[in-house]
Amino acid sequence: xxxxxxxxxxxxxxxxxxxxxxxxxxxxxxxxxxxxxxxxxxxxxxxxxxxxxxxxxxxxxxxxxxxxxxxxxxxxxxxxxxxxxxxxxxxxxxxxxxxxxxxxxxxxxxxxxxxxxxxxxxxxxxxxxxxxxxxxxxxxxxxxxxxxxxxxxxxxxxxxxxxxxxxxxxxxxxxxxxxxxxxxxxxxxxxxxxxxxxxxxxxxxxxxxxxxxxxxxxxxxxxxxxxxxxxxxxxxxxxxxxxxxxxxxxxxxxxxxxxxxxxxxxxxxxxxxxxxxxxxxxxxxxxxxxxxxxxxxxxxxxxxxxxxxxxxxxxxxxxxxxxxxx
Amino acid sequence: xxxxxxxxxxxxxxxxxxxxxxxxxxxxxxxxxxxxxxxxxxxxxxxxxxxxxxxxxxxxxxxxxxxxxxxxxxxxxxxxxxxxxxxxxxxxxxxxxxxxxxxxxxxxxxxxxxxxxxxxxxxxxxxxxxxxxxxxxxxxxxxxxxxxxxxxxxxxxxxxxxxxxxxxxxxxxxxxxxxxxxxxxxxxxxxxxxxxxxxxxxxxxxxxxxxxxxxxxxxxxxxxxxxxxxxxxxxxxxxxxxxxxxxxxxxxxxxxxxxxxxxxxxxxxxxxxxxxxxxxxxxxxxxxxxxxxxxxxxxxxxxxxxxxxxxxxxxxxxxxxxxxxx
DNA sequence: TTGTATTATCAAAACGTTTTTAGGCTCTTT
DNA sequence: AAAGAGCCTAAAAACGTTTTGATAATACAA
Numbered sequence: 001x002x003x004x005x006x007x008x009x010x011x012x013x014x015x016x017x018x019x020x021x022x023x024x025x026x027x028x029x030x031x032x033x034x035x036x037x038x039x040x041x042x043x044x045x046x047x048x049x050x051x052x053x054x055x056x057x058x059x060x061x062x063x064x065x066x067x068x069x070x071x072x073x074x075x076x077x078x079x080x081x082x083x084x085x086x087x088x089x090x091x092x093x094x095x096x097x098x099x100x101x102x103x104x105x106x107x108x109x110x111x112x113x114x115x116x117x118x119x120x121x122x123x124x125x126x127x128x129x130x131x132x133x134x135x136x137x138x139x140x141x142x143x144x145x146x147x148x149x150x151x152x153x154x155x156x157x158x159x160x161x162x163x164x165x166x167x168x169x170x171x172x173x174x175x176x177x178x179x180x181x182x183x184x185x186x187x188x189x190x191x192x193x194x195x196x197x198x199x200x201x202x203x204x205x206x207x208x209x210x211x212x213x214x215x216x217x218x219x220x221x222x223x224x225x226x227x228x229x230x231x232x233x234x235x236x237x238x239x240x241x242x243x244x245x246x247x248x249x250x251x252x253x254x255x256x257x258x259x260x261x262x263x264x265x266x267x268x269x270x271x272x273x274x275x276x277x278x279x280x281x282x283x284x285x286x287x288x289x290x291x292x293x294x295x296x297x298x299x300x301x302x303x304x305x306x307x308x309x310x311x312x313x314x315x316x317x318x319x320x321x322x323x324x325x326x
Numbered sequence: 327x328x329x330x331x332x333x334x335x336x337x338x339x340x341x342x343x344x345x346x347x348x349x350x351x352x353x354x355x356x357x358x359x360x361x362x363x364x365x366x367x368x369x370x371x372x373x374x375x376x377x378x379x380x381x382x383x384x385x386x387x388x389x390x391x392x393x394x395x396x397x398x399x400x401x402x403x404x405x406x407x408x409x410x411x412x413x414x415x416x417x418x419x420x421x422x423x424x425x426x427x428x429x430x431x432x433x434x435x436x437x438x439x440x441x442x443x444x445x446x447x448x449x450x451x452x453x454x455x456x457x458x459x460x461x462x463x464x465x466x467x468x469x470x471x472x473x474x475x476x477x478x479x480x481x482x483x484x485x486x487x488x489x490x491x492x493x494x495x496x497x498x499x500x501x502x503x504x505x506x507x508x509x510x511x512x513x514x515x516x517x518x519x520x521x522x523x524x525x526x527x528x529x530x531x532x533x534x535x536x537x538x539x540x541x542x543x544x545x546x547x548x549x550x551x552x553x554x555x556x557x558x559x560x561x562x563x564x565x566x567x568x569x570x571x572x573x574x575x576x577x578x579x580x581x582x583x584x585x586x587x588x589x590x591x592x593x594x595x596x597x598x599x600x601x602x603x604x605x606x607x608x609x610x611x612x613x614x615x616x617x618x619x620x621x622x623x624x625x626x627x628x629x630x631x632x633x634x635x636x637x638x639x640x641x642x643x644x645x646x647x648x649x650x651x652x
Numbered sequence: 653t654t655g656t657a658t659t660a661t662c663a664a665a666a667c668g669t670t671t672t673t674a675g676g677c678t679c680t681t682t
Numbered sequence: 683a684a685a686g687a688g689c690c691t692a693a694a695a696a697c698g699t700t701t702t703g704a705t706a707a708t709a710c711a712a
Contacts, residue, residue, distance in 0.1 A: 052668035095421040279605025378698030
């Protein structure tokens with residue numbers, strides 16, 4: 001039923017090869033034949049079958065984007081950055097949520113490989129599973145992972161620095177008793193390390209029981225804050241792994257009768273849309289989310305263009321956005 | 327380089343067809359040969375090439391999801407619903423943002439068709455562009471569109487009813503001067519109609535200048551509310567097309583010195599995560615977002631299973647969630 | 653032994669492209 | 683007149699599968 005290249009060739013009275021050359025405009029072709037062929041293509045509504053083309057060229061013009069969870073407000077902007085850039089270069093994007101579950105990540109990457117994607121952008125949670133796939137020469141862009149491997153490129157945001165900025169900010173405001181609610185993503189480690197480094201730099205003690213972790217979701221933020229503030233009433237500031245947890249923290253403070261920021265300051269991470277909308281507006285470490293997606297896709301395109309080249313990691317800056325929660 | 331079916335066949339000493347049958351476990355095969363083949367598959371790490379398979383079976387195990395904008399907090403949950411259901415049936419999802427731009431929608435659908443997706447789930451903004459693609463027998467699920475066409479199925483939420491509920495709620499609270507900030511999506515019409523029907527039911531007059539529209543984003547909410555309240559100071563309640571606009575409206579009220587809900591009540595639509603996080607918590611019409619995605623994908627799967635069957639529209643209920651902004 | 657059904661296998665065609673091979677025709681240039 | 687460029691043709695191989703049609707092996711009944 002669909003119009004094939006053979007149909008076009010027959011109708012235009014040229015060889016299949018000529019049609020192919022017109023479609024991919026390569027090689028020397030007279031204007032007159034080109035126009036004749038194009039007219040027939042237009043008239044028949046011919047569209048090349050990308051599946052068939054992909055089979056022979058080994059290029060599918062698809063990529064995979066592996067994230068933890070699109071309903072975490074950090075990811076939509078990143079995804080949008082990837083997709084806008086992809087679309088501008090005629091690529092399509094498979095979006096996959098693997099929920100920070102190593103099993104799911106393996107399955108996701110496997111499926112993407114089965115679909116013969118040209119490349120993959122991933123927020124990895126375990127290095128090992130990615131390594132498995134990096135072996136196959138398939139271009140890979142990892143966000144915030146320091147894995148070194150040929151055909152693997154990195155986009156890094158300075159989360160360590162971001163966490164340190166947050167502590168600096170709190171310390172200069174006079175806070176000495178600071179707690180942290182962490183998440184459980186891989187990226188977390190840098191934020192924790194930065195937090196600890198910040199404490200140390202200001203001569204503050206690191207109290208293990210002041211670190212609580214869990215799924216980086218709103219409800220967990222409420223819960224953890226409740227626990228943190230009842231076990232450590234001396235805490236006057238809380239730094240959270242992301243804005244959702246911070247939103248929960250604010251909510252918990254309200255319930256506990258602690259005013260924010262006067263009785264307890266709160267700093268989030270990511271600076272999602274949420275931050276400016278909640279009350280009080282949230283101080284947060286801004287990541288250039290859209291840009292992360294953009295440059296990750298851009299890098300992937302470069303890697304596809306120059307398969308044997310080695311690319312240095314891309315570093316993106318973070319920024320502390322001070323609002324009224326501190 | 328990749329392991330092919332031919333390799334497996336040679337290694338196991340059987341025909342390619344036998345391998346194929348083992349892989350798709352169909353047809354009669356002795357246990358002994360099956361096991362021998364499976365062992366070789368395991369040993370060589372063979373994985374069937376879905377592109378090649380798709381070329382012959384015309385089934386790619388991919389679908390397209392066309393939405394307006396993933397950074398609109400309404401969509402991530404829907405997308406997650408689609409993806410979880412898709413993944414459970416070994417489907418992969420192309421996510422496309424077409425920003426409510428008819429040109430982009432055409433391009434998106436065209437690209438998806440080029441990629442030979444098995445089906446498409448779409449939030450259409452113009453009926454005509456979808457009709458173009460519905461002709462091709464490709465299963466289509468439309469959200470909140472009343473287009474009737476073979477091979478096109480609908481998932482509907484009762485937005486008319488939702489808007490009416492909102493007005494009812496405001497009217498029983500004693501509000502008589504109510505404004506609306508609309509969006510510009512197709513789904514909007516039902517919300518506007520429901521709003522007007524609500525006004526009429528309570529004997530309130532419909533004032534055209536009290537309708538303002540624009541991109542359904544936060545900034546636009548601020549802007550429109552400002553305009554609405556300065557041009558119509560008598561307004562004591564505002565109903566918005568979605569939660570983002572409502573969040574903007576609240577912000578604008580604060581700036582104008584109007585307390586919410588005492589001086590101006592606000593009702594949103596969608597009941598996104600936002601609603602419970604902002605201050606005051608937002609009264610909003612809840613759509614079953616995750617479920618929309620789930621059932622849309624489920625329906626698509628049914629359509630793929632039974633290509634010639636006709637399916638009735640699926641209707642999902644909405645619900646007014648009353649919080650403190652009214 | 654023959655015939656027949658059942659089961660297991662194989663070789664080849666097909667899917668719709670791109671690419672390779674092996675040219676042919678018409679100009680222009682030497 | 684020969685050589686080379688430029689533009690094209692036709693046919694076939696390749697990509698990695700599934701599927702078709704044919705055949706071989708086995709089992710059982712007569």
